[in-house]
Amino acid sequence: MNGTETGRDEAAGESGAARDGRVERGNQTRRLVMRRAADIASVEGLDGLTIGRLATELSLSKSGVFALFGSKEELQLATVRAxxxxxxxxxxxxxxxxxxxxxxxxxxCRNWLAYSRERVFPGGCFFFAVAAEFDSRPGPVRDAIVAARLEWVAYIEDGVRAATEAGELPAGTDPGQVAFELIALMEGANGESLLSASPLAYERAERAIARVLSA
Known part of the structure; x- marks a missing residue:
């Protein structure tokens, strides 16, 4: 290989490294924006999100944040996914x-209660907050929230089926009914704790969940 070819290969390598660096910085910026957006939405709702606000709070350029999403709806959808x-x-x-x-x-159930109690999101459960905001507002954002909730319900229902098949719950147990009761207890604790700022709701919910699963 002659010197010219070596120089081209080195230049190409440097160019590739620069592109990789830009991509990684872009990914880091997106993760930073998404985390902040989810935190805000858990307290103020998805309508509280704006590209300008996120750019200001994170000391980023508005054009740079806009380039990541392009519209408020896409920002909301990306926040739900995050x-x-x-x-x-x-x-x-x-x-x-x-x-x-x-x-x-x-x-x-215990993981969910810890996720709410420890304020992984400052407003408690993210999906509890945004579901109330979008429950009667049809569109892509509501669809994404519903899909996430159905996924969670399915996790619980699958667990009920497995417990029933293992003989740990009575034969004929209705997975949908048990999932409804468990989720109601968890979300009730989340809502009560936000209002009262007391951990007592989580303790009561955990005791109630244990009773449901020992029936």
Whole structure:
């Protein structure tokens, strides 16, 4: 290989490294924006999000943030997706290390209560907050929130089925009914704790959940 070819290869390598660096910086910026957006939405709702506000709070250029999303609706949808990943990381995935059936169900519920109690999002459960905001507003954002909720309900229902098949719950147990009761207890604790700033609601919810799963 002659010197010219070597120079071209080195230049190409430097150019590729520069592109990789820009991509990684772009990804870091997007993660930063998404985390802040999810935190804001958990307190003020998705309508509280604006590209200008995020740019100002994070000391970023408005044009740079706009380039990541392009519209307020896409920003809202991206925020829902980011919140879903955070939720799964804190609630669903850790429970996979627990044997299936009743113990995994209990782990899912305890993880959810911890996720709310420890304020992974400052407004408590992100999806509890935005569901109330969009429950009667049809459109892509509501559809994304509904999809995330159905996914969570399915996790619980699958756990109920596994526990029933293992003989840990009575034969004929209705997975949908048990999932409804468990989720109602968890969301009730979340709402009560936000109003009262007391951890007592979580303790009561955990005791009630244990009773439901020992029936």
């Amino acid at each position: 919140a879903r990943r955070i939720f799964l990381d804190h609630v669903a995935f850790p429970a996979l290390d627990v044997p299936g059936g009743r113990e995994r169900l209990l782990a899912l």
